[in-house]
Amino acid sequence: MLFPSKLIEDAVNSFATLPGIGKKTALRLVMHLLQKEENDTKQLSEAIIKMRRDIKFCKTCHNVSDEEICSICTSSFKDKSVVCIVENFRDIIAIENTRHYNGLYHVLEGLISPMDGIGPEQLNIATLMSRVDNGEIREVIMALNPTIDGDTTIFYLSKMLSKYDVKITSIARGIAFGGELEYVDEITLARSIQARLPYESYLNKV
Amino acid sequence: MLFPSKLIEDAVNSFATLPGIGKKTALRLVMHLLQKEENDTKQLSEAIIKMRRDIKFCKTCHNVSDEEICSICTSSFKDKSVVCIVENFRDIIAIENTRHYNGLYHVLEGLISPMDGIGPEQLNIATLMSRVDNGEIREVIMALNPTIDGDTTIFYLSKMLSKYDVKITSIARGIAFGGELEYVDEITLARSIQARLPYESYLNKV
Numbered sequence: 001m002l003f004p005s006k007l008i009e010d011a012v013n014s015f016a017t018l019p020g021i022g023k024k025t026a027l028r029l030v031m032h033l034l035q036k037e038e039n040d041t042k043q044l045s046e047a048i049i050k051m052r053r054d055i056k057f058c059k060t061c062h063n064v065s066d067e068e069i070c071s072i073c074t075s076s077f078k079d080k081s082v083v084c085i086v087e088n089f090r091d092i093i094a095i096e097n098t099r100h101y102n103g104l105y106h107v108l109e110g111l112i113s114p115m116d117g118i119g120p121e122q123l124n125i126a127t128l129m130s131r132v133d134n135g136e137i138r139e140v141i142m143a144l145n146p147t148i149d150g151d152t153t154i155f156y157l158s159k160m161l162s163k164y165d166v167k168i169t170s171i172a173r174g175i176a177f178g179g180e181l182e183y184v185d186e187i188t189l190a191r192s193i194q195a196r197l198p199y200e201s202y203l204n205k206v
Numbered sequence: 207m208l209f210p211s212k213l214i215e216d217a218v219n220s221f222a223t224l225p226g227i228g229k230k231t232a233l234r235l236v237m238h239l240l241q242k243e244e245n246d247t248k249q250l251s252e253a254i255i256k257m258r259r260d261i262k263f264c265k266t267c268h269n270v271s272d273e274e275i276c277s278i279c280t281s282s283f284k285d286k287s288v289v290c291i292v293e294n295f296r297d298i299i300a301i302e303n304t305r306h307y308n309g310l311y312h313v314l315e316g317l318i319s320p321m322d323g324i325g326p327e328q329l330n331i332a333t334l335m336s337r338v339d340n341g342e343i344r345e346v347i348m349a350l351n352p353t354i355d356g357d358t359t360i361f362y363l364s365k366m367l368s369k370y371d372v373k374i375t376s377i378a379r380g381i382a383f384g385g386e387l388e389y390v391d392e393i394t395l396a397r398s399i400q401a402r403l404p405y406e407s408y409l410n411k412v
Contacts, residue, residue: 002299005270006321007261008270009259010256011253011256011353012259014250014253017246018239019235019238021235024227027299029224030362031294032224033258034257034270043220044221044223044224049248050217051214051216051239051247064211066212092210095210096208100226192272197231
């Protein structure tokens with residue numbers, strides 16, 4: 001692409017480094033900024049700089065946070081005896097938005113993946129163990145993606161946690177609400193038959 | 207959406223003001239920036255600030271430019287007797303990328319649109335007239351979108367230009383290369399029959 005201006009070219013190329021944004025989309029974003037007040041560009045620019053510079057990671061659960069300890073860990077409304085293990089902080093946002101979970105979290109920042117050379121020592125597992133070691137935690141919920149890496153990580157963690165007196169659970173896997181049986185893949189369908197529930201426990205869950 | 211951090215929330219909301227970017231996409235972009243070096247965020251931020259602050263609009267053709275007069279207007283390789291009228295500078299980029307046009311441009315910065323309350327006086331028409339008035343221009347090519355607003359603008363401009371000794375042309379409209387007749391809308395098909403060309407002029411055009 002030929003550009004009439006070096007300034008435009010630099011801005012387009014910078015936007016195009018972001019995931020899912022190609023040169024054409026980047027140019028559309030630049031056009032938009034040119035049509036708006038200079039202040040709007042400043043605001044966007046400052047918000048991302050500030051976010052990147054000042055963001056902290058909670059010392060307890062590794063969630064993103066404005067303080068040393070995140071608002072979930074310090075909240076007095078949370079049930080501190082339950083910890084939900086997630087891959088990244090985006091999963092925390094997803095679960096918090098359901099408003100159906102009231103415990104704490106622990107962000108692994110990845111999954112065990114031998115193919116990508118990621119072992120347990122690169123994840124936030126040591127801090128999880130010391131949290132469990134404190135004795136306050138009754139239940140650990142595995143809320144990891146249903147992939148090979150997710151299952152490997154769950155297997156490893158459940159082995160590590162087996163020496164403690166904690167209940168280990170996993171979020172339910174099965175056919176999504178609104179899904180159609182005939183389009184579901186075989187593994188999901190087979191597992192959801194194996195993991196069938198008594199009818200009563202299925203009612204009034206959400 | 208509930209956010210674990212005000213900094214994240216501000217950054218997501220700023221990204222989400224851009225066209226085509228919703229909150230979920232914005233969150234993905236923020237996640238990406240958090241995983242990359244702080245310097246990458248700085249670079250993006252500085253590129254857009256600098257672009258918005260330092261960009262100039264060419265005094266002759268209103269193209270975006272790093273200087274008072276844009277690189278196309280100052281180029282000694284361009285045919286200065288032909289001017290192509292476009293709606294915005296993105297169209298210049300599109301036409302320049304074809305590498306099949308070697309004249310100058312004039313950016314209207316919009317189209318006449320009575321529905322949106324945009325009249326000729328809000329567009330860069332006065333500067334176009336003074337360029338034509340200079341007597342250097344032989345041909346004016348209308349390269350506007352084939353919409354009602356585009357056609358209205360072409361009609362208005364051709365009336366204004368009729369008092370000058372310039373040839374007025376429009377980019378060809380018809381069935382796009384690779385298009386299929388049966389899927390083309392009636393207006394396009396009807397017009398391309400009316401505007402049919404002798405077979406020889408069709409060959410070896412591009």
